[in-house]
Amino acid sequence: MTTTSTAEPRVRAERPDTSPPRRRRMSVTGRRSLTAWLFLTPTLLILIAFTVYPMVQAAYLSFTDYNLIRAAQWVGLDNYVELLSDDAFWNAFGNTVLYAVVVTPVTVVLALAFALMLNQAFLGRAFARTAIFLPFIVSLGIIAIAWAFLLDPNIGLLSHWLSLVGIVPEQGWLSDPRYAMAAVMVVGVWKNVGFYMVIYLAGLQSIPVDMYEAARLDGAGVWQRFRNVTLPLLSNQTLLVSVLALIATLQAFDQIYVMTRGGPFFRTETLVMLVYRQGFQELRFGYASAISFVLVLFVFVLSMVQFGYLRRKQVTY
Amino acid sequence: MKTQHRRRSRERRLFRAARPLTAVAALTIAGLALAGCTGQGSGGGGGDETDASGKVTLDFWNGFTGPDGPALQKVIDDFNASQDGVEVTANIMPWDTLYQKVLTSVAGNDGPDIIAMSASRMPQFASQGLFEGLDDYYTDDAHDSAALATAAVDASVYDGVNYGVPVNFTPMMMYYNKDLFSAAGLDPEAPPTTWDELATMVPKLTVDENGDGKPEQYALAIADHETVPVMASLLWGTGGGITNAEGTESTLADPASIEALDFWVSLIRDQKATQIGMSGADADKLFQTEKAAIEIVGPWMTTGFDEAGLNYGLAKPPAGPSDEAVLADVVSMGLPAGTSDAKKEAAYEFFAYWNSVEGQTTWSDGSGFPPNRADVADKVTASPYPAIFGAEDVTSVSKTLLPGIAAGGPIMETIFNPSVQKALNGEGSVQDIFTAASAQVQAELDK
Numbered sequence: 001m002t003t004t005s006t007a008e009p010r011v012r013a014e015r016p017d018t019s020p021p022r023r024r025r026m027s028v029t030g031r032r033s034l035t036a037w038l039f040l041t042p043t044l045l046i047l048i049a050f051t052v053y054p055m056v057q058a059a060y061l062s063f064t065d066y067n068l069i070r071a072a073q074w075v076g077l078d079n080y081v082e083l084l085s086d087d088a089f090w091n092a093f094g095n096t097v098l099y100a101v102v103v104t105p106v107t108v109v110l111a112l113a114f115a116l117m118l119n120q121a122f123l124g125r126a127f128a129r130t131a132i133f134l135p136f137i138v139s140l141g142i143i144a145i146a147w148a149f150l151l152d153p154n155i156g157l158l159s160h161w162l163s164l165v166g167i168v169p170e171q172g173w174l175s176d177p178r179y180a181m182a183a184v185m186v187v188g189v190w191k192n193v194g195f196y197m198v199i200y201l202a203g204l205q206s207i208p209v210d211m212y213e214a215a216r217l218d219g220a221g222v223w224q225r226f227r228n229v230t231l232p233l234l235s236n237q238t239l240l241v242s243v244l245a246l247i248a249t250l251q252a253f254d255q256i257y258v259m260t261r262g263g264p265f266f267r268t269e270t271l272v273m274l275v276y277r278q279g280f281q282e283l284r285f286g287y288a289s290a291i292s293f294v295l296v297l298f299v300f301v302l303s304m305v306q307f308g309y310l311r312r313k314q315v316t317y
Numbered sequence: 318m319k320t321q322h323r324r325r326s327r328e329r330r331l332f333r334a335a336r337p338l339t340a341v342a343a344l345t346i347a348g349l350a351l352a353g354c355t356g357q358g359s360g361g362g363g364g365d366e367t368d369a370s371g372k373v374t375l376d377f378w379n380g381f382t383g384p385d386g387p388a389l390q391k392v393i394d395d396f397n398a399s400q401d402g403v404e405v406t407a408n409i410m411p412w413d414t415l416y417q418k419v420l421t422s423v424a425g426n427d428g429p430d431i432i433a434m435s436a437s438r439m440p441q442f443a444s445q446g447l448f449e450g451l452d453d454y455y456t457d458d459a460h461d462s463a464a465l466a467t468a469a470v471d472a473s474v475y476d477g478v479n480y481g482v483p484v485n486f487t488p489m490m491m492y493y494n495k496d497l498f499s500a501a502g503l504d505p506e507a508p509p510t511t512w513d514e515l516a517t518m519v520p521k522l523t524v525d526e527n528g529d530g531k532p533e534q535y536a537l538a539i540a541d542h543e544t545v546p547v548m549a550s551l552l553w554g555t556g557g558g559i560t561n562a563e564g565t566e567s568t569l570a571d572p573a574s575i576e577a578l579d580f581w582v583s584l585i586r587d588q589k590a591t592q593i594g595m596s597g598a599d600a601d602k603l604f605q606t607e608k609a610a611i612e613i614v615g616p617w618m619t620t621g622f623d624e625a626g627l628n629y630g631l632a633k634p635p636a637g638p639s640d641e642a643v644l645a646d647v648v649s650m651g652l653p654a655g656t657s658d659a660k661k662e663a664a665y666e667f668f669a670y671w672n673s674v675e676g677q678t679t680w681s682d683g684s685g686f687p688p689n690r691a692d693v694a695d696k697v698t699a700s701p702y703p704a705i706f707g708a709e710d711v712t713s714v715s716k717t718l719l720p721g722i723a724a725g726g727p728i729m730e731t732i733f734n735p736s737v738q739k740a741l742n743g744e745g746s747v748q749d750i751f752t753a754a755s756a757q758v759q760a761e762l763d764k
Binding site for chain 1: 416417420421423424441442445446447529530531542543592593594595599602603606608654726727730731735736738739742744
């Protein structure tokens with residue numbers, strides 16, 4: 001707020017000042033960046049209040065023993081040391097990696113496939129686009145409840161259909177340790193694929209048509225055009241989509257919380273689920289903060305690696 | 318190539334121009350963060366002591382969302398009308414929401430004045446400093462606490478201090494579907510009284526009509542998560558249990574406990590006595606839709622079963638070979654640590670009214686829960702269930718699970734229930750799974 005009020009008169013005051021051309025040019029640059037900062041201020045303030053401040057707070061808490069009621073006790077690196085020998089942590093870490101390793105590529109490939117399909121003109125295209133995008137804007141809580149109903153062993157529609165073709169879920173897909181993870185993965189993919197599809201669609205439509213024409217004149221078939229024109233020219237979208245998708249899968253929480261609560265016996269407990277359990281059920285907010293910081297670090301490193309790798313494959317045209 | 322180069326150099330110039338401002342932004346962030354770090358750990362109850370008319374106002378958080386909610390409200394309304402110094406307002410929300418909200422709101426000085434929660438969860442919160450000790454409530458003769466059921470009072474004791482006053486004390490009873498008993502060729506007036514009798518009935522009550530391996534009807538509806546801990550109470554039937562009476566040692570791997578677990582795991586897995594992997598709500602649904610013949614649950618389900626038009630009977634849960642295994646659930650009211658004297662006095666007035674003859678008669682009549690005191694049993698006439706659930710032969714043998722053990726919640730949710738799920742899914746032998754679980758329980762107790 002203070003930035004806005006002090007800065008604005010200065011901008012206005014500079015406007016009538018039209019004297020030497022050199023000074024004026026500098027002030028244009030200054031004014032430009034000042035305007036940019038002014039536009040950024042509201043967002044920055046929100047980011048500071050709701051992202052940066054909590055993160056710094058959590059970083060501090062990860063070195064403490066804190067239960068929300070009593071003042072935090074400084075314990076140094078104890079929480080991090082405990083993590084290393086905590087089976088629950090390694091189990092959740094493994095589940096998170098498994099979830100990310102399966103869901104990320106499946107989501108990206110499916111999103112590209114849908115985008116390619118829905119980039120063609122056909123009857124019902126608008127409906128298909130909406131149908132695939134819709135799950136993304138519906139609250140995950142509601143989606144998860146709906147899926148839990150569909151998969152219910154006694155009243156579930158999906159379970160019923162599957163039983164018609166001889167697949168009989170005796171104890172429910174979500175409570176069977178063999179299928180629970182797969183079930184939450186399916187929902188995770190189904191939920192997000194529409195969003196990434198839209199990014200790919202935008203990318204597809206920005207590819208100049210003459211590129212394809214040129215390729216066709218050179219005698220390239222459908223596969224070659226896809227391989228040598230579409231795919232490389234979509235590399236910017238691929239970079240964005242795979243980084244976003246990876247980060248999203250590493251933070252999987254809501255559909256798992258509603259559908260399985262991490263069960264049966266922690267088979268679907270991800271790191272974020274564990275953070276929640278340690279914090280709100282076992283009242284160990286310091287330990288929970290330490291887990292979330294390990295996750296932050298993990299996401300950061302992976303994103304950087306991914307960014308570095310895919311950046312090299314980028315093309316400009 | 319040329320265009321690219323030009324773009325990059327322009328970017329660089331823009332970045333250079335922005336640098337001083339970046340530094341300012343970073344400093345602001347750091348400053349805010351430091352300011353935030355110092356404001357840690359205030360606590361205690363807060364809010365206004367009195368309302369405009371000079372009454373002490375008490376915000377009472379509880380989870381009586383079911384048909385028992387109106388009964389609770391009726392007692393509160395009666396109390397508010399009975400005097401003009403205190404005004405109690407009920408804030409009813411689902412129990413899991415309450416558990417999630419209570420810590421953050423108390424820490425943020427915006428919490429309830431009275432908190433109701435399962436007495437089994439109270440020690441964990443008490444050990445973290447959430448609750449005020451209420452021993453002086455019990456030493457005041459005016460509160461007539463001697464009339465209360467001992468188990469109900471003792472349920473909220475942690476580390477020698479009582480942190481709660483009972484809202485209710487409820488044994489879990491066996492509901493059985495008489496129609497399904499008849500259809501199976503069993504006497505609908507003779508529910509199983511022992512584990513052995515139950516075991517002989519299971520093959521008749523579990524029905525797989527089309528032979529696809531998934532029964533259309535189960536003998537029992539027993540949940541393994543998000544439920545009242547019926548499964549754990551079954552260990553008492555052979556003299557086993559999760560811990561010893563003092564809560565100092567794990568007894569989960571003792572021969573008696575393993576014997577009980579073996580019996581139930583094989584009944585469920587081999588005889589398909591119940592569907593595996595159900596939550597409490599799933600089990601209720603299974604019984605309610607007549608897909609299960611027996612469920613052991615509390616009186617809060619009675620209305621739902623009546624509305625579903627079930628022809629059911631109520632009996633004491635079957636006894637184990639060496640002991641009866643009747644689980645009691647107690648909900649207690651506590652006060653947040655740091656409650657002012659004025660609020661405390663007002664809350665005590667309400668607690669005493671709640672547990673008075675008048676209050677308990679209204680509560681039992683309306684909710685179907687048995688009264689907390691034996692001397693009102695004959696005054697409860699509106700519902701037959703309080704007499705059944707509160708019968709002397711039931712309440713005298715019923716016990717609460719893991720009373721006074723701070724790690725009780727985590728032990729159930731992160732050790733016992735997952736171990737039961739493992740065993741039911743055949744992920745190892747009962748002996749192996751529960752020997753490992755026992756070591757984990759011991760570690761929790763030693764913390």
